[in-house]
Amino acid sequence: MAALCKRNPKSLIFSSVMCFLIQITALNGQLRVGFYSQRCHNAESIVSSVVKEASQREPRMPAMLLRLHFHDCFVQGCDGSILIDNVKEPERNAFGHEGLGGFEEIQKAKTQLEGQCPGVVSCADIVALAARDAVVLAGGPFYEVETGRRDGRVSDLSLAAAMPDVDDSIDVLKGKFKNKGFTEKELVILSGAHTIGTTACFFMPRRLYNFTGRSDADPSINSKFLPELRSKCPKNGNINFRIPLDNASERKFDDQILHNIKNGFAVIASDARLYDDKITRAVIDSYLQRNKSIRNSPSFASDFGLTMIKLGRLDVKTGLVGEIRKVCNSFNKM
Numbered sequence: 001m002a003a004l005c006k007r008n009p010k011s012l013i014f015s016s017v018m019c020f021l022i023q024i025t026a027l028n029g030q031l032r033v034g035f036y037s038q039r040c041h042n043a044e045s046i047v048s049s050v051v052k053e054a055s056q057r058e059p060r061m062p063a064m065l066l067r068l069h070f071h072d073c074f075v076q077g078c079d080g081s082i083l084i085d086n087v088k089e090p091e092r093n094a095f096g097h098e099g100l101g102g103f104e105e106i107q108k109a110k111t112q113l114e115g116q117c118p119g120v121v122s123c124a125d126i127v128a129l130a131a132r133d134a135v136v137l138a139g140g141p142f143y144e145v146e147t148g149r150r151d152g153r154v155s156d157l158s159l160a161a162a163m164p165d166v167d168d169s170i171d172v173l174k175g176k177f178k179n180k181g182f183t184e185k186e187l188v189i190l191s192g193a194h195t196i197g198t199t200a201c202f203f204m205p206r207r208l209y210n211f212t213g214r215s216d217a218d219p220s221i222n223s224k225f226l227p228e229l230r231s232k233c234p235k236n237g238n239i240n241f242r243i244p245l246d247n248a249s250e251r252k253f254d255d256q257i258l259h260n261i262k263n264g265f266a267v268i269a270s271d272a273r274l275y276d277d278k279i280t281r282a283v284i285d286s287y288l289q290r291n292k293s294i295r296n297s298p299s300f301a302s303d304f305g306l307t308m309i310k311l312g313r314l315d316v317k318t319g320l321v322g323e324i325r326k327v328c329n330s331f332n333k334m
Contacts, residue, residue, distance in 0.1 A: 030148065033144045033146055039117060042117075044129055046113055047129040048129070054102075062138040064102040065127075067100065070190065071097055072124070073312065074164070077317065079152030080126075083123055083127070086330045089156060092155070097163070098200070110328050114326065121324070122151045123151050128147070139252050140195075140301060143305030146313065150321060150322030165270070166269055167207070170277040184283065188274055188283040190311065195249070196245070198242040201237060201238060201241045205233075206269070208230055208235075221272070222263060222264030245268065248260065261275050
């Protein structure tokens, strides 16, 4: 910022005004696209290269990074609190965060950024940028990521109680998303992130073997699909075995997950519940019945990008609130 103010001596008034506006924006804590363009112009490209390399090495990485962003934002806002692991009961150890990954990749990007722009780019922004790059690598929409988040200074397991649970009813799911400012439509859209990635058998027993407490299965599961799910996640089997969330196109970002939900091929219970409610059911049907010949007709992909931008604004710390961590898994020493 100081360097900017020293440039263009022949335009001193203009430079001073610009510098003042940048300072005011920073103090007011406004997210904006290109927040690092002056102080760390390679920030986004560095994150992108780390995500691309990691995804070539581990095909599940795009889904892992997308999930990491959602889980970070939904608890205390998009503040990197999910990354902390050096406190007694960190947020990331909550039941609802089981199976999260991508932590090493976020730190790798942070290490590279610290080498070029020390103390400038927050871990929270790295998580948000990595999620967008992950979506694009999986064939999903590109959307501009607003940056300028600062890292939070609290990470507590108890605060994760508001996370959506795989066995929540549709009313509970709607309530949890509403409490975070999301509509029923956005509940469907964000759940649609399950178009890529896997889940563990750890989350399947109730749905497959004891849905109502009578040794039964969830009746919404297509009768042709139930034997397949049970064979992959047998009773008393390996709870860590992973299965695709979208059996048809596990690594491709598309709207197949919505077809699955409608036709009884949803893998996890919370996805299936979206077809239990008339409002969320209508949202799913609207995407599946969309007339692609109509210009500018809303699509799942375009709406997903817009909803991810909204997610990225959730309870952010900006301006003078929070910190810029030196390493992503540990708070700065006061």
